[in-house]
Amino acid sequence: MTIMWHQYFELFSLLCAVIFARGLNSFGIGVLIPLLLIDNIAEIIGVNFQYFGWKDNYFVYSIYLLVSTPLILWLFGAMLGGSPRQRKQYWWIGIAIQGFILINYCFIQGPFEFDTYSYLLITTAEIVMCCLVLARLAIHKDDQAGLLRDPYFWINGTTLLFNLVSLILLGALKFIALNHLEIRHKNLYLAILPAANALLYTGYSYAFILCHLQARK
């Protein structure tokens, strides 16, 4: 079984999430624990697909998209908050997104392709939601702790940067593979995405530590 270097960051963030579960719950982001668990499982299976004798790992990530989207939507719903009316609107949009991903999985791109449309949709939605959460933080947070001491800032800031990178890399995954786009004889996707992953999960781990420290106060 192979574990790529960026997966250690992912595993470490899961470990932090489990250890500081109480802190995460106090910030209403306890849903990150099952989400990170699914992330890790999907990544381990995805990296070791040849071990299972499979031709490719696309179907693993298609299932991952299908399963993780409700958790992602739940997470952003908790971070966005808002009035009952806004929450209602948010959940209708969420149902529409999940509905499209399900339709794409079943009828359009199918379960054995990498569901690019679904990925583009959820990534774009995540970028928008990250921006909204961050803007809300900047506007409403005027205590002495500041933005950098807020776990939401690290979760959303790193998610935003990761999604901006992966939007292009995974959105054009097939194009990159077909045209053999490489940097130093390494697939463009494999050259950049691990670093982006490391950044994302480092941000998460730091956010979990902040959750723990602030919940303890």
Place this chain on the structure above:
Amino acid sequence: MTTTFLAMIIVLLFFGVFFLLMLKYYNIRRQQAAREKQELETRYEQQLMQARLEIQEQTLTYLAEEIHDHVGQILSLARIQLSSFREGEAVDFPLLHDARDNVARSLHDLRSLTKTMHSGHVRSFDIRKAVDEEVQRITRSGIVAISITSEGDEHSIGDDKQLILFRIIQECLNNCLKHARATNVNIGFVWSPAQLHIRVRDDGQGFDADRALRLKGGLGLQNILNRARLSGGTSFIHSTPGEGTTVTVQIPYE
């Protein structure tokens, strides 16, 4: 093609990082503004507390002086008058009536003083009433003639602001008595729709206001400006040697 993809990623990352930095900058500005606001509120509270203490102190000093110089004197006189009566001697009724009148006057004066003491401690403050009483008190000394004018319909104004305004007026009147050698002082209230304008003008010897404000000795004048500013208003001190002094204060009602 690879370069194009890399360029797109870098541009998007740049926008992402720029967005985060802008948010951080905006948040820092907000924090600064919040800190400044809090500092201002704290200073206002301190000034308010100081104004309350000063009013109480002045009231107590005034009470002590009045009791010693006025009530005490009359009661002493009444005691002397009453001590001249001897058992078995014929009663000098005019003297007795005089002593009774003196005791009655003392009682009346003590009641007035009690009112003054009350206004120095009460929480609900009426600036017009307080200024009237202060003016009556100073006028009794005969050093200076003070007139009060009022224009417009009176508006309600917060107790804290009234207290601060009263201290400003008291400071102006003290300056008139101590330094200005004024014979006439006018206190003008102008109740405009949004704010109260108060002008204290005297016909005293005047002074170089700019210079006095620069000097450390101009603490009373600085207090006037600071208190008006902390109450959300503005104040101006206009004075030239030989031409009297005018202090103008504008405070919004809200």
